[in-house]
Amino acid sequence: QTTFNWRMTSFYGPQAAFYSTGPGSARDLIDRIQRMSNNRIRIQFFGAGELIPAAEGFDAVSAGIVEMNYANAYFWTGKTFAAQYFTAVPFGLNFQGLNGWMYDGGGLDLWREVYDRFNLVPFLCGNTGVQMTGWFRRPINSVEDLRGLKMRIPGLAGRVYQALGVDVRLLPPGELFPALERGVIDAAEFVGPYLDRQLGLHRVAKHYYTTGWHETATASELTINKAAWARLPNDLKAIVENAVAACNVISEAWCQKNNADAMEDLIRNHGVEAKELPDAVVARLREENTKVLDAAVARDPVTRRVHESYMAYKARFDAWSRYSEVPYHNKIREA
Amino acid sequence: MPIQEIYAIAMLLAFFALLLVGVPVALTLAISGFVFGWLGFGPMLFNLLPARIYGVVTNYTLLAIPLFVFMGVMLEKSRLAEDLMAVVGRLAGNLRGGLALGVVFVGVLMGATTGIVGATVVTLALLALPAMMSRGYDRGLACGVICASGTLGQIIPPSLILILMADIMNLSVGTLFAAAVFPGLLLAGMFAAYVIILGMVRPDMAPPVPAEERALIDTRQLLLRLLRVVLPPVGLIVAVLGSIIGGVAAPTEAAAMGALGAVLVTALGRRFNATLLWESAAAAARITAMMMFVLICAQVFALAFRGLRGEQLVEDLFAFLPGGVNSDILFMLLLIFVLGFFLEWIEISYIAVPLFLPIFASSGVDPVWLAALIAVMLQTSFLTPPFGWALFFLRGAAPPEITTGEIYRGVLPFVALQLLAVGAVFAFPALATWLPRAIGW
Amino acid sequence: MSRAADTLEALVEGLGRLSAVALIGLVLVMAGNVLLRYGFSAGSVWAQELEWHLMSPIALLGAAWALKHGEHVRVDVFYARMSELWQRRVEFLSCLAGLLVSLAVIWLSWRYVMQSWMQGEGSANPGGIDARYILKGFIPLGFALLALQFTALLLRLAPQLRR
Ligand code: NA
Ligand code: NA
Numbered sequence: 001q002t003t004f005n006w007r008m009t010s011f012y013g014p015q016a017a018f019y020s021t022g023p024g025s026a027r028d029l030i031d032r033i034q035r036m037s038n039n040r041i042r043i044q045f046f047g048a049g050e051l052i053p054a055a056e057g058f059d060a061v062s063a064g065i066v067e068m069n070y071a072n073a074y075f076w077t078g079k080t081f082a083a084q085y086f087t088a089v090p091f092g093l094n095f096q097g098l099n100g101w102m103y104d105g106g107g108l109d110l111w112r113e114v115y116d117r118f119n120l121v122p123f124l125c126g127n128t129g130v131q132m133t134g135w136f137r138r139p140i141n142s143v144e145d146l147r148g149l150k151m152r153i154p155g156l157a158g159r160v161y162q163a164l165g166v167d168v169r170l171l172p173p174g175e176l177f178p179a180l181e182r183g184v185i186d187a188a189e190f191v192g193p194y195l196d197r198q199l200g201l202h203r204v205a206k207h208y209y210t211t212g213w214h215e216t217a218t219a220s221e222l223t224i225n226k227a228a229w230a231r232l233p234n235d236l237k238a239i240v241e242n243a244v245a246a247c248n249v250i251s252e253a254w255c256q257k258n259n260a261d262a263m264e265d266l267i268r269n270h271g272v273e274a275k276e277l278p279d280a281v282v283a284r285l286r287e288e289n290t291k292v293l294d295a296a297v298a299r300d301p302v303t304r305r306v307h308e309s310y311m312a313y314k315a316r317f318d319a320w321s322r323y324s325e326v327p328y329h330n331k332i333r334e335a
Numbered sequence: 336m337p338i339q340e341i342y343a344i345a346m347l348l349a350f351f352a353l354l355l356v357g358v359p360v361a362l363t364l365a366i367s368g369f370v371f372g373w374l375g376f377g378p379m380l381f382n383l384l385p386a387r388i389y390g391v392v393t394n395y396t397l398l399a400i401p402l403f404v405f406m407g408v409m410l411e412k413s414r415l416a417e418d419l420m421a422v423v424g425r426l427a428g429n430l431r432g433g434l435a436l437g438v439v440f441v442g443v444l445m446g447a448t449t450g451i452v453g454a455t456v457v458t459l460a461l462l463a464l465p466a467m468m469s470r471g472y473d474r475g476l477a478c479g480v481i482c483a484s485g486t487l488g489q490i491i492p493p494s495l496i497l498i499l500m501a502d503i504m505n506l507s508v509g510t511l512f513a514a515a516v517f518p519g520l521l522l523a524g525m526f527a528a529y530v531i532i533l534g535m536v537r538p539d540m541a542p543p544v545p546a547e548e549r550a551l552i553d554t555r556q557l558l559l560r561l562l563r564v565v566l567p568p569v570g571l572i573v574a575v576l577g578s579i580i581g582g583v584a585a586p587t588e589a590a591a592m593g594a595l596g597a598v599l600v601t602a603l604g605r606r607f608n609a610t611l612l613w614e615s616a617a618a619a620a621r622i623t624a625m626m627m628f629v630l631i632c633a634q635v636f637a638l639a640f641r642g643l644r645g646e647q648l649v650e651d652l653f654a655f656l657p658g659g660v661n662s663d664i665l666f667m668l669l670l671i672f673v674l675g676f677f678l679e680w681i682e683i684s685y686i687a688v689p690l691f692l693p694i695f696a697s698s699g700v701d702p703v704w705l706a707a708l709i710a711v712m713l714q715t716s717f718l719t720p721p722f723g724w725a726l727f728f729l730r731g732a733a734p735p736e737i738t739t740g741e742i743y744r745g746v747l748p749f750v751a752l753q754l755l756a757v758g759a760v761f762a763f764p765a766l767a768t769w770l771p772r773a774i775g776w
Numbered sequence: 777m778s779r780a781a782d783t784l785e786a787l788v789e790g791l792g793r794l795s796a797v798a799l800i801g802l803v804l805v806m807a808g809n810v811l812l813r814y815g816f817s818a819g820s821v822w823a824q825e826l827e828w829h830l831m832s833p834i835a836l837l838g839a840a841w842a843l844k845h846g847e848h849v850r851v852d853v854f855y856a857r858m859s860e861l862w863q864r865r866v867e868f869l870s871c872l873a874g875l876l877v878s879l880a881v882i883w884l885s886w887r888y889v890m891q892s893w894m895q896g897e898g899s900a901n902p903g904g905i906d907a908r909y910i911l912k913g914f915i916p917l918g919f920a921l922l923a924l925q926f927t928a929l930l931l932r933l934a935p936q937l938r939r
Contacts, residue, residue: 015503015505015689021505047503049502049685051383052390053386056387056389059888059891063888075900077902078898078900078904078908118895155900155901155902158821158901158902159901159902167813167820168821169585170821170824171585172396174396174495174499175396175498175587177512178492178512178586179585181509182580183582184584184585185585198505200508200510203507292902354851355853356866358870358873359870360851362873366873369880381880382887384881384885385888385912386888388885388915389911389912392835392915393831393832394831398828401834402806405803588806590806591803591806592807594807612800616799617793620796620834621792621795622847623799625839625842625848627836627838629849730849731847739853739856740853743853
C-alpha cells in the first residue's frame with residue numbers, strides 16, 4: 001500500500017488555541033486522519049512562519065509545493081471575492097445555516113468550483129460559531145459615535161464600518177494590544193471571549209459589544225492541492241472527508257463551551273461590560289453592508305452566482321427558523 | 336544517522352567556514368543553504384523561498400528599520416550627533432565612562448520606542464562611536480557597549496521578540512510586555528554598573544573627557560548649547576516615545592514620527608538642505624537594504640535547515656537529557672544560546688520553542704516566566720559571534736579602522752552580563768512575574 | 777571589460793536611487809497617515825497599505841546599490857590578514873557565488889510572480905492596493921540588479937586574480 005507523506009501549513013501560529021491546538025483544530029484533524037488511515041497518510045504540521053508566512057499557504061498549495069493549508073477562505077478575497085461567502089458574510093447565516101448551505105444547499109460544490117482554477121480542493125473543517133462585535137474604549141450609543149472612531153478591523157467589515165465614518169486601521173495583531181492600550185485605536189475586533197481574553201483585550205477596553213453582525217459564524221477551511229487529492233485512493237479520501245466533518249462539529253462545540261466560561265469570567269472577574277449595539281447602528285450597518293455586497297456582485301459574475309445561492313438558501317433557512325429556532329430562543333429556552 | 340542530518344551538520348560547518356574566510360555574511364547563508372539543501376532534498380522546497388522573501392519585504396514591523404536608520408543618519412550627517420556627544424561628555428565631567436553611560440541611557444530610551452535592534456545599534460554607532468574613539472575609549476568597549484545597549488530594545492517593550500513569543504506561546508502581548516520590564520531594566524543597570532566599575536578599575540579604557548576639552552565650554556555656554564544641541568535629539572526621542580505613550584501613534588508609526596522629527600529638528604537648527612536630505616535617504620536606504628539582504632538570504636538557510644530536518648536533530652539531542660523540569664529549561668536555554676551562534680532569533684524561536692512547549696505545559700511551568708527567560712536568552716543571540724545581528728549592524732555603520740575582532744572582543748563581557756541576567760530571572764522568577772500580576776495584565 | 781562594468785553599474789546606480797526615493801516616500805506617507813488621521817479618513821486603507829508596499833523597493837532595489845557602494849558586511853577576522861591578492865580571490869569567488877544565488881532566486885521567483893499575475897491578485901482589504909504582482913515583481917527585479925552588479929564586480933576583478 002502506498003503511504004503519503006504530506007505537509008500542512010497554517011495561517012495561524014504553531015500553538016494557537018482553537019486553530020492549531022485543541023479539539024477540532026488542525027493538529028487534531030491531522031491526528032484523526034493518521035489514526036483512521038493507520039498512518040497511510042502522514043502529515044507534518046507547520047504553523048504560520050515556521051515554513052512560510054501566514055498568508056502564503058494558498059499559493060503554496062496551489063502550486064503543489066505543500067499539499068495542505070489551514071486558514072479561513074476570506075483571507076483570499078484578493079484572489080477571488082467569492083471566497084468571503086465560504087467563511088462568513090456580514091448579517092449572514094449562523095453555524096446551522098452555514099452547514100445547511102454547504103452540505104445540502106450547494107455551497108460546498110460552488111466552493112470547489114470557485115477554487116478549481118487555483119488547483120485547490122476546499123473542505124469545511126471548523127467553525128468558531130458567532131464571533132463578537134469587539135472591544136470599545138467608549139460606549140457606542142448612536143451612529144454618530146462611530147464617526148471618527150479609530151478601529152482595527154480588516155477585510156469586508158472594515159469597508160462597511162468605513163461607510164459609517166469609522167477610521168479603519170490595519171495594524172498587525174502584535175501591535176493591536178499596545179495600540180488599544182494607549183488609545184491609538186478606540187476599538188478592535190478579534191474573535192470571541194475565549195481567544196480575546198488570551199490576547200488581553202479586556203484589560204484595555206471594557207465595553208464588549210457582543211453578537212458580531214460581521215461574522216455570524218466563521219468557518220475554517222482546509223485546502224488540498226488538486227493533483228495531490230486526485231492521487232489519494234477512495235478509502236483515504238473518505239477518511240479525510242470524515243475527519244474534516246468531525247472537526248467542523250467538534251471545534252464549534254469546543255468554542256461554545258469555552259466562550260461560555262470565558263464570558264462569565266470576563267464579566268464577573270474583570271469588570272467587562274457586555275452589551276449590544278443600538279438598533280439604529282445595526283440598521284445602518286445592515287444598509288451599508290447590502291450596498292457593499294451589491295457592488296461586489298455587480299463587478300464579478302462568480303461572486304454573483306455564489307451570492308445568489310447563499311442568499312436563496314438564507315431566505316428559506318430564515319423562513320424555517322421562524323417556526324423552529326426563533327420561538328425556541330424567544331419562548332421555549334427560558335422557561 | 337540519516338543522510339539529511341549529516342547534510343544539516345555539513346551545512347552549519349560550511350556556513351562557519353565561509354563566514355570566517357570573509358565571504359559577505361548574506362552570501363554565506365545563501366550559499367551554504369542552497370548547496371546542502373539542494374543536495375538533501377532537491378529544488379522542491381526552495382520553491383517556497385519567494386513566499387518567504389515576500390514575507391520579509393512586506394513585514395509591517397520591519398518598517399521601523401528604514402525609519403529609525405534614517406533618523407540616525409540624519410542626526411549624524413547634520414553634525415547634531417557630534418555636538419550632542421560633546422555636550423554629554425562635558426556634562427559627565429571627570430566621571431570615567433561618562434560617554435558609555437550616555438550610550439546605555441540612550442539605548443534604554445530608544446529601546447522604549449522600538450523593538451528593532453538594527454536601527455538602535457546603527458543610530459547609537461553613528462551618534463557615539465566617533466565621539467568615544469576620538470576621546471581615547473578602548474575600541475572594544477566602545478563597540479561592546481553600543482551593541483549591548485542597542486539590543487536593549489528587544490527586551491524593553493515594545494519588542495518584536497515579545498510579540499513573537501506571545502504569538503508562538505499563545506500568551507497575551509500585554510502580559511509579556513509587563514513581564515519584560517524588570518529584566519530589561521536589570522540588564523540596563525548591569526551594563527551601567529559594568530561601565531562604572533570598569534572606569535574605576537581600568538581608567539585607560541574609559542577615560543573622562545579631557546579637562547582642556549571641557550574647559551572649552553564654560554558653564555554659561557554649556558547651558559546655551561544644552562538648549563541648542565541636546566534638546567532637539569532628546570526631544571526627538573521623547574517625541575517618539577511620547578507619541579506611543581500619548582496614544583498618537585502605534586509603535587511602528589512612531590518610528591515615522593521620529594524620522595519626520597529628525598527633518599524638523601535639523602531644519603530648526605538651520606542645517607537642513609536638499610543635499611542633506613538626499614544623502615541621508617540614500618545612506619539609510621543602502622543600510623536598510625544591506626540588513627534586509629542578510630535577512631532575505633537567511634530565509635534560504637532557514638528553509639534548508641527545515642528541509643534537512645534540522646529540528647529533528649535538535650529533538651534527538653533533547654532525548655539524551657536526564658529529565659526533570661529544571662534541567663529541561665536549562666537545556667532549552669543552552670540550546671537557544673548555542674543556536675544563537677549561527678541562526679537569527681526568529682528562526683531560533685520557531686525551531687526551539689515549539690519543541691519544548693508541550694513538555695513545559697504539562698509540567699505546570701509558569702509560561703510568562705518561561706517566555707521572559709527565553710526572551711532574555713534570545714537577546715544574547717544578537718551579540719554572540721559570528722552570527723550576531725548587532726555585530727553586523729555595527730560593522731555596517733562603524734568606520735573601517737574598527738576591526739571585526741575588536742567588535743567580537745568588546746561584546747564578550749556583555750554576553751557574560753546577559754547570561755548573568757538570565758541566571759537572575761531563573762533564580763528569581765518574581766522579576767518577570769510580579770509586574771504583570773501587580774498591574775493586572 | 778571595464779566599459780561593460782561601467783554600463784552595468786550605471787544601471788544599478790540609476791535604479792538603486794529609487795530605493796532612496798521610496799524611503800523618503802515612506803517617511804512622508806507614514807507620518808502623513810498619523811497626522812492626517814484626525815478628521816480625514818477617506819482612502820486611508822489604500823494609504824496604509826502603501827506603507828508596507830514601499831519597503832519592498834527599498835530592500836530589493838537597494839540591495840544591488842548597497843553592493844555597488846561596498847556596504848555588505850563580512851567577518852574580517854582572517855580576511856583582514858590576507859594579502860590583497862587573496863582578498864581579491866575570495867571576493868571573486870564570493871561574487872561568482874552571489875551571481876549564481878541571484879540567478880537561482882530569479883528562476884525560483886518567476887513562477888511565484890506569474891501565479892499572482894494570472895490570478896489578477898488584489899488586496900484582501902476592500903479599498904486596498906491591487907496589482908500585487910507588481911509588489912511581488914520586485915523580487916526578480918531586485919535579484920536581476922544584484923546579478924548585474926555581481927557581474928560588474930566579476931569583470932573588474934577578473935584581470936587582477938594573478939600577481
Ligand atoms: Na523595545
Ligand atoms: Na549570535
